[in-house]
Amino acid sequence: MNGVNTRRGGDGFTQGSRLPPPAVQPPPSTRPSAKALVEGYRKDILIGFDQERPRYNPLNAERPQSSALVDLKDPIQVHLLTETALLDSKKFEILSQEEVDDLKKQIQSLTMRVEQARTNLAIQSKYRDAAISMARLYSPAKSEGKRRSLLGNRMSDSVKEAEMEKQASERRCEELATELFTLEKRLVEPQRRLLQHTAGILQMTHRAAAKKFGQPAAGQPMMNGIPGSPESLYTYSNARNSLEATSEDADFDDRSLYLPLDQMNGQPGRPRKNTIEIPTKSPIREQQNQLREEMDRAKDEISRLQAVERQLKEENSKLKKAEEESTTGKSQSGALEKKFKDENTRLKEAEQQLKSEADELRAQTRDQRSSISNAEQKLEVMNNKLREVVVTFSPAKNNDFGYPEVAVGSGSTLKSQLEYLERGIATAMEEQRLHATKTSRESEEVSAAAAAAAASLAKAESRIKALSRQTQDVLQKAKITQPPAESEATLDGQLNYIEKALGVFQTELASSGKKNIAQVDAVLMGLWDIIQTGYSEIQQQRIERKKLRSEKGVVDDDDDDVSGDEIGDMNEKYSLQAFSTKVQWLYAQATSLREQKSVLKRQIKQQRELNNKSGSEKDEDMRAMEDELETTRAMLDESERTAQDAMDRLGLTLRNMETLQKTNAANESASFSSSKTIQDQLKDRNTKIAALESSNQNVQAKLADAETNLASLKAQLSQASESQTAAQAEAGKLAKAVKDKDEELDRLNMMVIELKTEVAFAKAELDGAYGSRKQRAAEVAALSKTSETSELNTQVQNLRSELENTLKDLEDITKESIAAEKEKLDLESKLDDALSSKASLESEIKTLRDKLDAEVSRLQEQLDAERLKAPTSSAGGGAGGAGSSRAGASMLSEQFRATMKEERKKFQEELREEQARRRKIEDELRALRKSQGLSRSTTNLGSSLSPR
Known part of the structure; x- marks a missing residue:
């Protein structure tokens, strides 16, 4: 808005750390x-x-x-x-x-x-x-x-x-x-x-x-302090x-936005009415003194904050100085890096020249190394084949048998290949011995298993014979026609006899079940006839009773009587469904009669009570009711007896049917279970016999395979032993030749290096000490004619020794330069970390300063507001204004103290963190300077030792 700082970074906005989406998205x-x-x-x-x-x-x-x-x-x-x-x-x-x-x-x-x-x-x-x-x-x-x-x-x-x-x-x-x-x-x-x-x-x-x-609405009714809805x-x-x-x-009242805080809850444009009356005298002076004290305390806090700000500025200046020192260290490290580069170029030139001369020697020994590598490869192939042979003996045991070393073609693995070959041959011989003992043990186990199978088969035959005899005895006791016995006393004959006996059992059980069902039907038909005759007698008694009642002049009650339709058809034929419905109807009638009996008892009791109150006029009615009650009781007892007899007979019949069904089911289950167990036993025996036969065949096949494997392994072992002896002889020759060639190569390399270095340093010394080439040629010609050649030879020997020492120093310098380069990389990474930590510290200091400025401005605004409120409250007059101003001042002072304590704690913690980070950066800079001093001394030493 007006004069607002819109830059990003200080307010917490992103500073482009990630790829922000552009304002206009690309296609x-x-x-x-x-x-x-x-x-x-x-x-x-x-x-x-x-x-x-x-x-x-x-x-x-x-x-x-x-x-x-x-x-x-x-x-x-x-x-x-x-x-x-x-x-x-x-x-x-x-x-x-x-x-x-x-x-x-x-x-x-x-x-x-x-x-x-x-x-x-x-x-x-x-x-x-x-x-x-x-x-x-x-x-x-x-x-x-x-x-x-x-x-x-x-x-x-x-x-x-x-x-x-x-x-x-x-x-x-x-x-x-x-x-x-x-x-x-x-x-x-x-x-x-x-x-x-x-x-x-x-x-x-x-x-x-x-x-x-x-908050509830203004017009909303309240119920016990709770809104109605x-x-x-x-x-x-x-x-x-x-x-x-x-x-x-x-509706949002826009006018309330521009009202003071003390007019927000009241009517617009009117001050709030104070419900507490203002006393005539109020301690205005005491309030003003308290306000002055609070203002002094606030000023002290502001001065403390300003001191903290000055300390932060001093820390920032120290950090800037440290940054300048790090930049100077960086420039020194750049000079050091330049020296390292110069030394590195010299070393590279020397290494390249040595490499060109060593390539010629490598070309001479390449043929010898190729023959050595071929021998190594052959040994590797033989060792791999030998490992496969060892693993085939016992895959589970020898699966972890190690692989031979890979032939690198330099002759370094010849010894290990030969050792592996010896170890593999020994392992193969041991596995062959174990395999022979294992095959003999397996053959013994197979013979024992065959004997056990024959014994179990004999036991099964004896048990099946016993079962056939038991079935024959059962058939004789039950007086059932027996199937013809098998002439042969073999296992199949006995099983066929048992199957035929089971068929006879099933037919007999079916016929006995049919007989039992016929008997149950006969009993139920007898019960049906008894029930039908009982119904006819009851119907006849009802007809006679109706006649008697009609003769006496008593009106028949159709509701209390049971019609013939409810009883059913007297001429209905027997069926199981009709019998079931009839029994259910009898049970319902018995329950209804019991209920009627209880009702009649209650009515009789009431009638007796009425009769006791009345006179002789009700005696005749009483006797008639008693007669009717007796007839009803007799009918009820007779019907109950009939129903009870029918229920007893029905229960007996049902129990008989259940016992018959249970016996039939038990017989059938026993026969089925016995037949099933016999069949299962026969199946188990057959499967065991088949398994034993198959295992016997497998064992025989394994024995044949083992014999063939033994023959092949013997042939392979003989070949391997022969190849081992030949390879050992060839390896000895090759190792000796390689050793001789390596010694010769080392000697030639040393000679070449010595000669080249001597020539180079001699040229350098001659160029620096003895003038131009023509002068040196004249001096050499003069010296060749004189007796100073012996002195020159001694000088040459001295120069050679000096060159050897110089070469050693050169190697040391090379190692030191590589180590210095690594240290330089480490120092650069540490310097980058220090710079990043410095940037983070600067950003934190900036945020702290912004927070401090914002807090100071907020406190200043609050103090200004309190200064403005104090005269207003005093102008209002009275003790009410004094009390409100005192309360506001005390609350403001408490809030100010609390915020100042929190801010002091925060600033102290942040200052401690900044001091720790500063100490860490100083330690890193000291270590950087020490490492730069060491590297500078190393480069000075290398430059002093390097040839000029």
């Missing part, structure tokens, strides 16, 4: 290049993909993680932000619960993949930096590209290898950066949809209420146009 077909992506992620890799710090605004106590430019206590800003948010989210898409869950799962999986890709990219970037450093170390300087090397191109292979590693690591980084960019781009879409759904739901359910949440019933609306007012009470 989907275009994307940045892989190198651009890697460069874009470089800063994120340095800070470890740390999340941005949440913005902090101490002015918003309820929500401090907000922008420093917004004041949530300002109702105008809050109202404008609310209206803008509602208007912007009006057309957002609302999703279902299933879609929301799917989006959350998708976001979770993509987030995990993004984190994994970031980790891989950070690790691969470290590998890339290391590869770049190695390539820079091995690459020659640009100024020396045109000079001819003295020692050949020995470093060319290392340079190529370092360059290939660098290219591979860069390509891998580009692939990971592209993958991370794609994943982050895919993650944006579900996050956007989920956020739009959340905003749309909140927009749809928003209600611009005039009152705060939890839940507030939540009126807070939501299903319409997307949530900007419209829901009712007149819920």
Whole structure:
């Protein structure tokens, strides 16, 4: 707004750590290049993909993680932000619960993949930096590209290898950066949809209420301090146009935005009426003194804060000085690096020249090494075959038998190959002996198993004979026609006899079941006849009773009587369904008669009570009722007896049927179980016999295979022993030849190196000491004619010894230069860490300063407001104004003290952290300076030892 600082970074906004989406999105077909992506992620890799710090605004106590430019206590800003948010989210898409869950799962999986890709990219970037450093170390300087090397191109292979590693690591980084960019781009879409759904739901359910949440409406009746209806019933609306007012009470009063705080709850334009009367005398002076004391305390706190700010500025200046010192150290390290490069170029030239001369010697010994490598390869093949033979003896035991060493072609594995061959032959012989003992043991076990199978078969035959005799006895006792006995007393004959006996058992059980069912039907038909005759007698008795009652002049009651339709047809034929319905009807009639009996007893009791009250007029009626009761009782007893007899007979019949069915089922199950057990036993015996026969055949086949394997192994062992002796002889010859050639090669190398170095240093010494070539030629010609040749020879010997010492020093210098280069790389990484920590410290100091400024400004505004309130309250007069001002001042002072304590604690902790970080940086700088001093002394020593 007016004069607001809109720069990003200090307010908590992003400073481009990740690739931010541009203001205008590019078309989907275009994307940045892989190198651009890697460069874009470089800063994120340095800070470890740390999340941005949440913005902090101490002015918003309820929500401090907000922008420093917004004041949530300002109702105008809050109202404008609310209206803008509602208007912007009006057309957002609302999703279902299933879609929301799917989006959350998708976001979770993509987030995990993004984190994994970031980790891989950070690790691969470290590998890339290391590869770049190695390539820079091995690459020659640009100024020396045109000079001819003295020692050949020995470093060319290392340079190529370092360059290939660098290219591979860069390509891998580009692939990971592209993958991370794609994943982050895919993650944006579900996050956007989920956020739009959340905003749309909140927009749809928003209600611009005039009152705060939890306060009842002005016109709403209260019941026991509780609103009459839940507030939540009126807070939501299903319409997307949530900007419209829901009712007149819920309209937003814009005039309340511009009222003072003391007029918010009252009528606009009128001051609040104080319910407490203001006393005539109030201690205004005491309040003013208290306010002055609070102001002094606030000033002291402000001065303390200013002192803390000055300390922070001093720390910042110290950090800047440390940074300047680190830059000077960096310049010194650059000079040191230049010296290292010069020394490295000299070493590279010497190494290249030595490599060119060593290649000639390698070409001479290549044929000898090829013959050695061929012998090694042959031994390796033989050892592999021998291992296969050993493993085939016992795969489970010898599966972990080691493999022979791979032939590298240098003769170094000849001894190990021969040792492996001896060990394999010994193992094969041991396995052959174990296999022979195992086969003899297996043959004994097979013979024992065959004997056991024959014994078990004899036992099975005896048991089957006993079973056949038992079935024959059972058939004789039951007087059942027996099947014809088998003439042969074999196992199959006995089994056939048992199967025929089981068939006879089944037919007899079926016939006995039919007989039992016929008997049950006869009993039930007899019961049916008894029930039908009983019904006919009851019907006859009812007819006679009706006649008697008609003669006496008593009216028949059709409801109390049972008609013939209810009794059923007297001439109905017997059937099981009809018998069942008849029994059910009898049971129902018995229960109804019992109920009628209880009712009649109750009526008789009532009638007796009435008869006791009445006179002789009711005696005749009483006798008639007693007669009727007796007849009813007789009929009831007779019907109960009939029903009970029928029920007893029916129960007896049913029990007989159940016993018959149980006996039939038991007989059938016994016969089936016995037959099934016999059949199962026969099947088990047959399977055992078949298994024994198959195992016998397998054992015989294994014995034949073992014999063939033994013969082949004997032949292989003889061949292996012969080849072993030949290989040992050849290996001895080759080893001797290799040893001789190596000694000769070492001797020649030493001679070549000595001669070349002597020539080079002699040339250098002669160039520096004895003038031009013509002068040296004249001096040599003169010396050749004189007697000074002996002295020159002694000088040559001395020079040779000096050259040997110089070569040793040169090797030491080379090692020291490589170690110094490694230390230099470590120092560079430490310097980068120090710079990054310094940048983070500066950013933290900046944020602390911003927080301090904001806190000071807030406190200053509060103090100004209190200064303005004090005269106003005093002008109001009275003890009421004094009490309110005293309470406000005390509350403000308490809040101020609490905030100052918290801020002091925070500042002290941050200062401790800054001091610890500063000490750490100082220690690192001291270590850096020490390492630079050591490397400088090393380079001085190398330059003093290097040939001029």
